[in-house]
Amino acid sequence: MVASSAFAMRAPLMRPQLPLQLGGAAATSSLPSPLYPVAQHARLANRLTHMMAPWDAPTDWFVYGHLHLILALPTLTLLSLSPPLQRANPLQKQMSYAFIVFIVCIGVAQSFIWDSYGASMGFWEFNPDKCTTRDDIAIPIEEVLWLFHHVLKTALYQLKAFELVGVQADRGVPSPELRASVSALLVAACAFGVWALALSPDDTVKCIGLVCAFFAPVWLIIWQIGSQFVLRHANRITIGWFLPGVTTVLIDCLGQQQGVWRFPAQYLSGISEGYLKLDIVLVYMVSTFAVTGTGAIIIAATEELINRRDALGLPPPGPLDVAQYILGSMIGRDLQVADEGSAFEYDSTLAVGLPPALPQES
Numbered sequence: 001m002v003a004s005s006a007f008a009m010r011a012p013l014m015r016p017q018l019p020l021q022l023g024g025a026a027a028t029s030s031l032p033s034p035l036y037p038v039a040q041h042a043r044l045a046n047r048l049t050h051m052m053a054p055w056d057a058p059t060d061w062f063v064y065g066h067l068h069l070i071l072a073l074p075t076l077t078l079l080s081l082s083p084p085l086q087r088a089n090p091l092q093k094q095m096s097y098a099f100i101v102f103i104v105c106i107g108v109a110q111s112f113i114w115d116s117y118g119a120s121m122g123f124w125e126f127n128p129d130k131c132t133t134r135d136d137i138a139i140p141i142e143e144v145l146w147l148f149h150h151v152l153k154t155a156l157y158q159l160k161a162f163e164l165v166g167v168q169a170d171r172g173v174p175s176p177e178l179r180a181s182v183s184a185l186l187v188a189a190c191a192f193g194v195w196a197l198a199l200s201p202d203d204t205v206k207c208i209g210l211v212c213a214f215f216a217p218v219w220l221i222i223w224q225i226g227s228q229f230v231l232r233h234a235n236r237i238t239i240g241w242f243l244p245g246v247t248t249v250l251i252d253c254l255g256q257q258q259g260v261w262r263f264p265a266q267y268l269s270g271i272s273e274g275y276l277k278l279d280i281v282l283v284y285m286v287s288t289f290a291v292t293g294t295g296a297i298i299i300a301a302t303e304e305l306i307n308r309r310d311a312l313g314l315p316p317p318g319p320l321d322v323a324q325y326i327l328g329s330m331i332g333r334d335l336q337v338a339d340e341g342s343a344f345e346y347d348s349t350l351a352v353g354l355p356p357a358l359p360q361e362s
Contacts, residue, residue, distance in 0.1 A: 055127045055259045056259055057129075057258060057259025058257070058258065058259070059258065062130070062258045063130040063131070063260065064126075064130055064131045064132075064140065064142035064143075064255075064260050065142060066258075067142075067146075067251055067254065067255050067260060068145065068149060070251060070254070071149060071150075071153070071247070071248070071251050072149070072153075074247060075152075075156060075157075078157075078160060084159035084160045085159060085163070087163060088163075089316075091306060091316060091317065091319070091322070092299070092302055092303065092306070094319060095298055095299070095302045095319065095322060096159055096298075096299065098319070099155065099298045099299065100152070100155050103151055103294055103295065104151055104152065104155075107147075107151040107290065107291055107294075108148055110214070110218070111147045111150075111151070111287065112139075112144065113214075114214040114215075115139055115143065115147065116137065116139055117138075117210070118207070118210055119138040119139050119143075120138040121206070121267075122267065123206060123207050123210060123264070123267045124261055124262070125261060125262050125264065126139065126140050126261050127259050127260055127261065127262075130259065131143070131260070150244075150248060150287075150288075150291075151291055154240075154244040154245075154291040154292060154295075155291055155295055157239075157240050157244045157292075158240035158241075158292050158295040158296060158299070159240075159295065159299065161237075161239040161240035161243075162233075162240070162299045162300070162303070165235055165236045165239055167232055167233060167300075167303070168231070168232050168233070168234065169232060171231040171232050171234075172231065172232075173227070173228040173232075174227050174228070174230060174231060179223075179227050182223055182227070183220065183223060183224065186216050186217075186219050186220040186223060187216075187220065189212045189216035189219075190212065190216040190217055190220065192209065192212050193209045193210065193211070193212030193214070193216055194209075194213055195209070196209020196212065197209045197210060197213050203266045203267050204266070204268060204269055204270065205269070207263070207267045207268055207269075207279040207283070208269060208279050208282060211283055211287075215286045215290055219289070219290070219293070222294060222297065224330055225297055225326060225329065225330040226293065226296065226297035226300070226326070226330075227329075228329040229296065229297060229301065229304070229329065232300070232304075233296055233300045236296070236300075237292060237296045240292045240295070240296065241285075241289050241292040241293075244288055244292075245284055245285045245289070248284045249276070249280075249281055249284050249285070252275075252280060252284060253274075253276060256275045257275055263277060263279070263280060268280075297326060298322075301322055301325050301326045302322050304325075305317050305321060305322055305325045305337070308337040309337055312337060
């Protein structure tokens with residue numbers, strides 16, 4: 001009786017209406033419309049068949065909200081035991097807050113677009129019995145909240161990585177050849193993404209194409225603006241990228257196993273090991289780096305400029321100085337300040353520019 005009541009209380013599964021060409025209630029013919037080529041008709045029929053397939057969920061009680069709770073546990077632990085920005089000076093805090101506001105606004109908006117597009121195209125599906133769905137948006141409410149959750153979590157991890165891991169100050173900037181090669185590779189990825197989504201008849205490249213079309217341009221912008229900081233801060237960027245990226249991939253596998261969402265095989269490359277699918281790993285890791293890379297540029301530029309000016313006895317920079325410093329890196333300008341010389345190095349574990357501590361009473 002308990003199980004029956006639980007099923008009765010859940011929202012009914014809304015089945016998509018079949019298009020006229022597929023034998024819907026108002027269909028006048030079982031033949032494909034001239035507007036629907038046979039190949040497109042077959043793909044649509046296959047997609048609708050998969051959408052109407054029953055969900056294989058081992059439990060009824062485990063829903064999308066539980067995934068949010070599991071994902072939040074490491075972040076809440078980090079915030080309670082060692083919150084970021086404890087050793088940051090006022091400018092570093094100001095720029096870090098600006099980064100968080102910027103990446104939440106831009107990152108969530110961009111993620112909402114590609115996530116909704118992927119869901120509307122059938123690249124991924126959500127179990128309506130385990131999510132809160134609305135007719136006016138393509139993704140569940142929990143998925144929208146997931147976008148905020150993922151972006152904020154990644155931003156916090158990147159801030160903490162810069163605080164805990166030292167800079168590799170003896171490393172230089174990428175060579176012009178390396179910068180040009182990486183830029184060309186990202187441009188090619190952009191072109192592949194557009195081709196895969198808009199022109200390719202092969203459905204198995206659609207998911208990877210979505211990643212390339214939406215995130216290769218973001219990576220290209222990050223590389224063009226911040227490539228001069230990559231080698232010096234590579235270890236910090238890597239940690240700030242992999243920790244949230246890998247944890248999110250693992251949560252995704254749990255979501256698949258619990259029947260919260262699924263990924264139709266027709267849109268995937270087929271390279272997988274159980275619930276670990278290459279295409280979906282790319283979705284999470286590439287989107288995570290979009291947040292990590294943006295934060296790394298802002299935090300690294302702020303830290304470097306503070307230390308460069310402090311080494312020369314110059315007054316601390318302001319937000320506008322940091323913006324000009326980042327712009328200078330984008331156009332390939334030498335980042336040296338005044339006459340510091342090319343051998344400038346600094347210790348990122350030392351607090352610079354902090355107000356003097358008040359004397360302690362004995």
